[in-house]
Amino acid sequence: MAKLLRINTKTNEFKFEDLNEEMSLLGGRALTSKIIRKEVPATCHPLGPSNKLVVATGILSGTPLANSGRISVGGKSPLTGGIKEANSGGTFSQKMAKLGIRGIVLEDKPEKKDSPKIIYLNKDGVQIENMPELANLGTYETCEKLFAKYGKKVGILVIGPAGENLRLAASIQFTDPKGRPARAAGRGGLGAVMGSKGIKAIVVDDTDAPGIKLKDPEAFKEAAKRWAEILRGHAVTGQGLPSFGTAILINIINEAGALPTKNFRSGRFEKAAEVSGEKMAELIQKRGGVVKEGCHPGCIIQCSQAYVDENGEYITSGFEYETIWAMGPNTLIDNLDDLAQLDRLCDDLGLDTIETGNTIAVAMEGGVIPWGDGKAAQELLKRVYDPKDYLGRIIANGAAFTGEALGVDRVPVVKRQALPAYDPRAVKGVGVTYATTPMGADHTAGYAVCQNILKVGGDIDPLKKEGNIEVSKNLQIATAAIDSTGFCLFVAFAVLDTDDALETMAKLLSARTGKNISVDDIVNLGISVLKDEYAFNKEAGFTKSKDQLPEFFSKEPLPPHNTIWDFTIDELQAAKVE
């Protein structure tokens, strides 16, 4: 039976609980949001003792199924003040699932800031140790020390200096199959929640782990085979992402006039080709890096890479479209090597790249560093290593906070979380998602870029209002369900375009759990997750007034299409499943 591991971070006490029948069907985001909704007072201080940090594997994680190794982290967000789930790849989820642990709940907090603590999990149980030598170390060096201590095969969940110092843009990083902490549950500052609890890392060792017991192994195997075919058969998951990574989108979104440039002043970046996925693949190939690799065993999409410098030395991986955009077109930095260094810095500091790229643009807006200066941006981020550097403290608190610190009022945030890489004036479906998801501005919560631009799963005009509320709402429901399975969200490209994909997903869930799970059940799961999340946010004090983009999107037309954001708050309410 799937277990929940509760750890009191004040007393170091822990206990394993069996999940009851209802809860045992929940994984990933469904489980994190359920626990947060039930156990965390919505009005509590996100960095106080009443908040909890929940780490949950998907229901399908730990099985050999393709692309099922995502891990969810949840809590009350110190950035948005609302509920938050952020998910990541890496090896952690599968190893944790194989130990029979569906969720880890970090509770309470130490009375005083003390030595960083490490939680080590293996088949024999739990060890909690002080490791003062890790204080304020970057995630890369931390992981080196942890691999040296615990062996190369463990999976690691880790925070950097940003999380330790309770910065609002702090991420939680996860190691990939090569041991690099380059995968991130980035958004919403959950790294700071972990930091408030004094935990530097969780190390999971699945040596001789019992593994997952499938209820119907034969049915599972058959459905898993079909699942792999579906993913391999789609142009995006089978060809586009493996060839150029997510950065393939740079040219596509730029062409669509929706690539936010210079803090959302234009939808076209004249140097887009310089930072495109095509350019990245070319450089990596020339320099002897790795063009495609997966973030966890069993991934057949392989959208990651090892980006190397001119000497072939590794800089970063998981170098995503969103990161490149946030650090690049949005700040006018047009050199991929600079962007790779910025990505590496964020991973090492434990900072969300989307939030941080937007923050750099706000800092440029405020005159702290010049537009387009990649070296200055790196120096700016390095200040975050020093907890006594107050500019560093500001920057690591994200775009809204930095705007308030600098007196900049043109700040692209919803619910204080910075916008991702699609201008909502030119991709209105994803704008609806930014405005209405309980997560704060988040493209992954309902990726209408599919229907608006990629023409996957439908064809809806990105520049008009028609149809975009509905598409966002349906995607938000579907995403909440997918985020609960352990599936990588990229499976959605194939799912949306393949007739039997949802049916196959239902078969997999049925064979895994022994319950008869239908496609309707999957949809209902998504709805129920969203209901939990909206209910939490309502109790935390969110009203519809927060379901809107900043004023400037409604006033400044976006070149080249010169469209504005024209949804009213009341119209937007229809995208919510409350």
Added chain:
Amino acid sequence: MAKLLRINTKTNEFKFEDLNEEMSLLGGRALTSKIIRKEVPATCHPLGPSNKLVVATGILSGTPLANSGRISVGGKSPLTGGIKEANSGGTFSQKMAKLGIRGIVLEDKPEKKDSPKIIYLNKDGVQIENMPELANLGTYETCEKLFAKYGKKVGILVIGPAGENLRLAASIQFTDPKGRPARAAGRGGLGAVMGSKGIKAIVVDDTDAPGIKLKDPEAFKEAAKRWAEILRGHAVTGQGLPSFGTAILINIINEAGALPTKNFRSGRFEKAAEVSGEKMAELIQKRGGVVKEGCHPGCIIQCSQAYVDENGEYITSGFEYETIWAMGPNTLIDNLDDLAQLDRLCDDLGLDTIETGNTIAVAMEGGVIPWGDGKAAQELLKRVYDPKDYLGRIIANGAAFTGEALGVDRVPVVKRQALPAYDPRAVKGVGVTYATTPMGADHTAGYAVCQNILKVGGDIDPLKKEGNIEVSKNLQIATAAIDSTGFCLFVAFAVLDTDDALETMAKLLSARTGKNISVDDIVNLGISVLKDEYAFNKEAGFTKSKDQLPEFFSKEPLPPHNTIWDFTIDELQAAKVE
């Protein structure tokens, strides 16, 4: 007929409007809140072009009536995100009223930060001038230059570097009869709203002004005489405040066990006597300062003073209980001279002293400077003069922001505004006001210290819940009315204890306006002001979840009474007049 002066700060255009009959009966807070409610989109950015800054005289201001010279400033608060009115003494209100101007509305904002502008008002109209030489100057030096240019008799409304640099704790300062910018509309960051509009100061010159035309001069004169008797006849307004200033409260509140000490850890400060009003009066007398003086002509309470150093040199005036507490017991600084320097720094920088004292305590909590170190606190505040000093920028954004910057989660704020000088666990009536007023934590919005501690206007146990909701609600209504008249709030001590006081107030308003204004009308005015304010906040996204004190007040008993804050959010709703 009373006029409204509208100034577009982007174009420098201005126009005078006659107030219509309904509006012409409104002054002070009633007028600022009405205009903000009607004209400012509740969800706008407080420092963006859609916010407005409204400066309004009370209805009775400009008459010879005792203690009627208060001025109100209103806008959407960048600190709380809600509606805000802050009021102040000084000579500005009477001079402005004598020019026939009831309200000044600053609209829009310059496209780029440019030279500071000065608005000069006299009987001939309005001049708007660039004065680049005033950029980033303290208010004292700014006023010296403005008096040199415009003559000694003008009244000045001015912001300091904090307001110019859009800091969230920025005040608006007003000159007193001796030309010192020591009077403050302190709370809620309205100085930043003024800064966003590029206005450094408004200078009002009432030479040969038409003055106020009373509708019934005889009736007014008679009621005014009775009014002065009432104020002189009460122990607080006639004796306590004139002898020791508001700092008379240090010993009283300490004795009551409600003087928040070391960031609200105790209700008693062992060094209270060192910073008491009695000690202050003794020092001033010994050094040759001025023990009592008024903040505007016609004040008969005379609670201000000129605090001087050992050489008899002026340091500060308007050196209030709240300031002394915030900078003193709350931070463990126990030297009056240090506190006077901190007050002077706040006045000169244009910073709210309550917010800033709390912020210093939060900075001590975060290890930035040691507890009780008055010199270090002064050095900390001096950093605010330098707009490139990031710690200075943090500090000047107030306690909540500083808590987020430093990772301190024990921060005494409601709606992001810092608590004043009465611990809500030991003065529960004022705690109800902190939690429920639309202003964010504010003692002046409903000063139940009267009934809880001073036993003026009633006797309600400060440590129990019984009766405290009702007393706060009634005081909030009465205060909203008084804040609209131009009366100093301290008249309330006498009003609460004198049978014919409200009747006298009604007579004064009737004789001033020519309308038959009853005591009920005054109450209804208060109710209608609050309704405007709550309606604005609701639209801005406030829900009842924000009507509560931080969690730690409900968890940590306060010595010496060891009481906790035990009102639930739902109980507190009864204190609102929505």
